[in-house]
Amino acid sequence: MIDPETVRERLRAGDRRLLARVLSAIEDDAPVLRDLAAALAPATGHAYVIGLTGAPGVGKSSVTAELIGALRARGDRVGVLAVDPSSPFSGGALLGDRVRMQEYALDDAVFIRSMASRGHLGGLSAAAPQALRGFDAAGYDVVLVETVGVGQSEVEVARIADACVVLLAPGMGDGVQAAKAGVLEIGDLFVVNKADRDGAQSLIRELRGMVALADHGPDDWKPPIVRTVATTGEGIADLVGRLDRFRAEAERTGRWQDRRLGRAETEVSALALASLRRRLGAADSGGGDRLVELAEDVRDGRLDPYAAADRLVAARE
Amino acid sequence: MIDPETVRERLRAGDRRLLARVLSAIEDDAPVLRDLAAALAPATGHAYVIGLTGAPGVGKSSVTAELIGALRARGDRVGVLAVDPSSPFSGGALLGDRVRMQEYALDDAVFIRSMASRGHLGGLSAAAPQALRGFDAAGYDVVLVETVGVGQSEVEVARIADACVVLLAPGMGDGVQAAKAGVLEIGDLFVVNKADRDGAQSLIRELRGMVALADHGPDDWKPPIVRTVATTGEGIADLVGRLDRFRAEAERTGRWQDRRLGRAETEVSALALASLRRRLGAADSGGGDRLVELAEDVRDGRLDPYAAADRLVAARE
CATH class of the missing domain: 3.40.50.300 (P-loop containing nucleotide triphosphate hydrolases)
Structure with a gap:
């Protein structure tokens, strides 16, 4: 995709195909979004x-x-x-x-x-x-x-x-x-x-x-x-x-601004959580396969799932 | 609720009212679940x-x-x-x-x-x-x-x-x-x-x-x-x-056991994530109100939501 500043200019100028592509990128959670989000924020x-x-x-x-x-x-x-x-x-x-x-x-x-x-x-x-x-x-x-x-x-x-x-x-x-x-x-x-x-x-x-x-x-x-x-x-x-x-x-x-604040809080929390989730995912696909080990213990009744979750979080930190 | 070992015994003996209460506790994510989960795991x-x-x-x-x-x-x-x-x-x-x-x-x-x-x-x-x-x-x-x-x-x-x-x-x-x-x-x-x-x-x-x-x-x-x-x-x-x-x-x-392993992985991940989410929540309700500050910046276009999420996660660590 073209650079974020240009995207902003062209969106503003009414480029519909580009808007469609931007919306697809959002839907797919494409990596380009980070730069794009920074460019669009002030607009x-x-x-x-x-x-x-x-x-x-x-x-x-x-x-x-x-x-x-x-x-x-x-x-x-x-x-x-x-x-x-x-x-x-x-x-x-x-x-x-x-x-x-x-x-x-x-x-x-x-x-x-x-x-x-x-x-x-x-x-x-x-x-x-x-x-x-x-x-x-x-x-x-x-x-x-x-x-x-x-x-x-x-x-x-x-x-x-x-x-x-x-x-x-x-x-x-x-x-x-x-x-x-x-x-x-x-x-x-x-x-x-x-x-x-x-x-x-x-x-x-x-x-x-x-x-x-x-x-x-x-x-x-x-x-x-x-x-x-x-x-x-x-x-x-x-x-x-x-x-x-x-x-x-x-x-x-003032409810207008309060509500938009609530929306931003929800959005930021959801993105923060997605980033934590990504890291948990990385922990499981990575070296020790800690998640698989823990899940085996849970499946076989040696460990309860809450204790397993605690250990997974601890392993990540 | 009665102690977890007794719960296990009484469930096994066919206590339907108790099963109903256990299921309600699960639905509500009641704190008692942690102890209960440990007691039920081997059964x-x-x-x-x-x-x-x-x-x-x-x-x-x-x-x-x-x-x-x-x-x-x-x-x-x-x-x-x-x-x-x-x-x-x-x-x-x-x-x-x-x-x-x-x-x-x-x-x-x-x-x-x-x-x-x-x-x-x-x-x-x-x-x-x-x-x-x-x-x-x-x-x-x-x-x-x-x-x-x-x-x-x-x-x-x-x-x-x-x-x-x-x-x-x-x-x-x-x-x-x-x-x-x-x-x-x-x-x-x-x-x-x-x-x-x-x-x-x-x-x-x-x-x-x-x-x-x-x-x-x-x-x-x-x-x-x-x-x-x-x-x-x-x-x-x-x-x-x-x-x-x-x-x-x-x-x-062997697919039977594989599938149950997958189920346990999903469960442990979901619980780990819930625990991380709880901590993010605690961060926002607590002292500095970091989330609210970040959300204000996002709402007003001073910060993009991805950058805000990064800062929120960083603040938690």
């Missing part, structure tokens, strides 16, 4: 990162597509990062879903990319902020981070985003599930999509009750519940307005 | 751990329930560990699914437990082998580890199990998906459930072609493809027979 901080999460079937892709349209209409450059939970089974479906996004294929101010988190040793927590920095350096005003609501990815996306939008729809099973599972805590805004369907009103009512009960921290932001019908575009303008208001409010209270 | 190694994985809808719970029945019929004591990928959205569905398992609620030789992996700092790789040791110490002959095929859990389950069964069913979308995604490499046995449905024959044909092409290592075990109709019990006896043969064959070639 970032501008983009508004919006996380979108929800169970399969709530209409996430349709809402995302409409949101892109609304943001483009007012001149924003829009990046989309679809976080693939790396499932052998659902991996294909994620991309198949986004036929609607094809309409932006020729729009130079829209860049859609799906990213698997398994290539990066630091996981999504380390890879996604890097990717966001790539979008940011390339001058995108908004980056939509879309993740399917399975596994822990929706909790991770909430940590990565400036604002987290949780999508629900009527008829997706018990609404109370959502509360129990902790999505209430991660949502800065809720969208009830397919709001023209049966059951929407009772879902909204239930959600409203739960939002009223939940603790949203000291600064008193009450997450709004936005009704949308993505297939007709209904409610999308309202959603954009709410997102703007959320940002303004968060900047006013 | 284990007997149970045959069978992983079952597949996309939602293939009939995993039904196959599991039939398998329990067949194993019970020949006198095996059977443990079931349902690994919950900790999804806020799907967490409930996993348990709702297992109404069929209710028939074993009164059978003292069957113990069914679902376990979330998020409580344990070492993740599934560290928590599951511990839980298996609990079942093992309690005298279960077979432990079925069931995981829904989302996220990376099916790859992890393959690492944990003595044998990994991959379930497929006709009409679940493109069969070729499976190959692309790497499930072929993890399957020691394949089950095509709902084998009486349209499309079963072509799915089997396709799978057979792919299994023939895949590399199964030096010892030449060709994963069989078993047809089942779990709703009628068809094919379950065949599956049990194949699982027995797999074990006999693996013990003969």
Whole structure:
């Protein structure tokens, strides 16, 4: 790859193929990232990162597509990062879903990319902020981070985003599930999509009750519940307005910067951990094969795994 | 909790409530585990751990329930560990699914437990082998580890199990998906459930072609493809027979012990890493708040995250 300073210049100038290559390097945890990260660091901080999460079937892709349209209409450059939970089974479906996004294929101010988190040793927590920095350096005003609501990815996306939008729809099973599972805590805004369907009103009512009960921290932001019908575009303008208001409010209270600090803490910890993991790996592939010896003792019941782990860490130091 | 030696005795004597408490302690990564692990280590190694994985809808719970029945019929004591990928959205569905398992609620030789992996700092790789040791110490002959095929859990389950069964069913979308995604490499046995449905024959044909092409290592075990109709019990006896043969064959070639060594390596690494992570955490909550300072520099573009991670690791040493 070309030198990091040139990469920064060319990203800024709108080189899409280069952005694609940078994102691939991040996905693969390529060694070039270290230099690149240093070059991009000062160029970032501008983009508004919006996380979108929800169970399969709530209409996430349709809402995302409409949101892109609304943001483009007012001149924003829009990046989309679809976080693939790396499932052998659902991996294909994620991309198949986004036929609607094809309409932006020729729009130079829209860049859609799906990213698997398994290539990066630091996981999504380390890879996604890097990717966001790539979008940011390339001058995108908004980056939509879309993740399917399975596994822990929706909790991770909430940590990565400036604002987290949780999508629900009527008829997706018990609404109370959502509360129990902790999505209430991660949502800065809720969208009830397919709001023209049966059951929407009772879902909204239930959600409203739960939002009223939940603790949203000291600064008193009450997450709004936005009704949308993505297939007709209904409610999308309202959603954009709410997102703007959320940002303004968060900047006013200082939560914006606090949250970005939290994101940086998570990222730095994940990278530090990945580097420690790499060293443990090196210890095991290296000379004494200490790990194999210890594992043999564990397998055969001569040693318990905690004691073995202590010895492995001690051997590394 | 009572002292570790007594725990071992009482587990061996069939104390189910105690087993439940031990499994909870593992899930929560309770400090008592260290002593417990040391006490249980010599008592284990007997149970045959069978992983079952597949996309939602293939009939995993039904196959599991039939398998329990067949194993019970020949006198095996059977443990079931349902690994919950900790999804806020799907967490409930996993348990709702297992109404069929209710028939074993009164059978003292069957113990069914679902376990979330998020409580344990070492993740599934560290928590599951511990839980298996609990079942093992309690005298279960077979432990079925069931995981829904989302996220990376099916790859992890393959690492944990003595044998990994991959379930497929006709009409679940493109069969070729499976190959692309790497499930072929993890399957020691394949089950095509709902084998009486349209499309079963072509799915089997396709799978057979792919299994023939895949590399199964030096010892030449060709994963069989078993047809089942779990709703009628068809094919379950065949599956049990194949699982027995797999074990006999693996013990003969030495792969059995190799695989258990690999499992112990993964477990010890995960625990070692968790202990390092704990120390990084301590570094950040402690005096200098080094992590927060570094994260501020990263957030504000004064430092790149890789350099920050290096400094964090250096500060710890």
